[in-house]
Amino acid sequence: MYETVALHLKSSESITVLTGAGVSTASGIPDFRSSEGLWTEDHDREFYMSADYFFHDPEDFWKKYKAIFRIKLLDHYKPNVTHQFIKRLESPNREVTVITQNVDGLHGLAGSTNVIEYHGSLKGATCPNCLESYSLSHVMSFETPTCGSCGEYLKPDVLLFGDMITAHEISEKAVRHSEVLLVMGTSLLVTPFNMLPHYAKDKTTTILINNEPTPSDHLFDYVIHEDLSTTVEKLSEFFM
Incomplete structure (x- = not known):
């Protein structure tokens, strides 16, 4: 074959x-969705990694987002x-x-x-207000990254639950x-x-x-x- x-x-x-x-x-x-993947360890992750939660509590969202996706290790892969x-x-x-x-x-x-x-991609983020794009290095420079132009919290470029x-x-x-x-x-x-x-x-x-x-x-x-x-x-x- x-x-x-x-x-x-x-x-x-x-x-x-x-x-x-x-x-x-x-x-x-890690394969987050496999039977032994990380998504099975905490059934609340879909809730936290949603567009609704991002707009509800962007500071806590970014904390969990960086931990779940191991953003600090991204450049090692x-x-x-x-x-x-x-x-x-x-x-x-x-x-x-x-x-x-x-x-x-x-x-x-x-x-x-x-x-x-x-x-989408873990490699950056975009301002939901003025649509200015930012690199991963900018995202990692701040605990909760914000837009340098308008001050809004940045939204990651990865597709969140609830996104179109x-x-x-x-x-x-x-x-x-x-x-x-x-x-x-x-x-x-x-x-x-x-x-x-x-x-x-x-x-x-x-x-x-x-x-x-x-x-x-x-x-x-x-x-x-x-x-x-x-x-x-x-x-x-x-x-x-």
């Missing part, structure tokens, strides 16, 4: 890659072999669009050219126009991200690589249940 999957990837002129938390776990970033493999898929004759649930910015660090951060998802339409378009849809490291449980594979056309080759079965396995032409790093190493042999 690996040779067949690799052949589809190599012969395609357009690939859309959907990635989830499983892609970043090899970089040391580096792209792993899966990020690098996805970057290697790009070529002058092959367009690759990455649509990621991850907010760690590692696809960009790996050099992927076209990345849609479906759930703005990247779905462009993501749907990318899936519809791809020859190959490659889904990696996601259980496809989060709505509406899990609807994206449904937009693949009949002529699109669909591939799922995840370490455990998902409710959407039946949607794919090829399904591999294996550790991502191991699978990527096997596929890479056909790209030598």
Whole structure:
């Protein structure tokens, strides 16, 4: 199967890659939503990481936000072999669009050219009043970061519970126009991200690589249940 999957990837002129938390776990970033992930340790986290709570108590929100997402360690995380493999898929004759649930910015660090951060990014914050943007270094310089222009509390660029998802339409378009849809490291449980594979056309080759079965396995032409790093190493042999 690996040779067949690799052949589809190599012969395609357009690939859309959907990635989830499983892609970043090899970089040391916890999978917050897995059965052993950090989200299961405290069921109140969704409440605290909501837009409602941010506007209710921005000071306490920022304290919890920085702790939950381990913001101090963010610069320590580096792209792993899966990020690098996805970057290697790009070529002058092959367009690759990455649509990621991850907010760690590692696809960009790996050099992927076209990345849609479906759930936003931990790499900065924006003033909800004047829309001025600020870097992660600015965010980390203050316990509760505020806007230098108007003084409002900054809101992180990561999508909070209750926020509107703005990247779905462009993501749907990318899936519809791809020859190959490659889904990696996601259980496809989060709505509406899990609807994206449904937009693949009949002529699109669909591939799922995840370490455990998902409710959407039946949607794919090829399904591999294996550790991502191991699978990527096997596929890479056909790209030598």
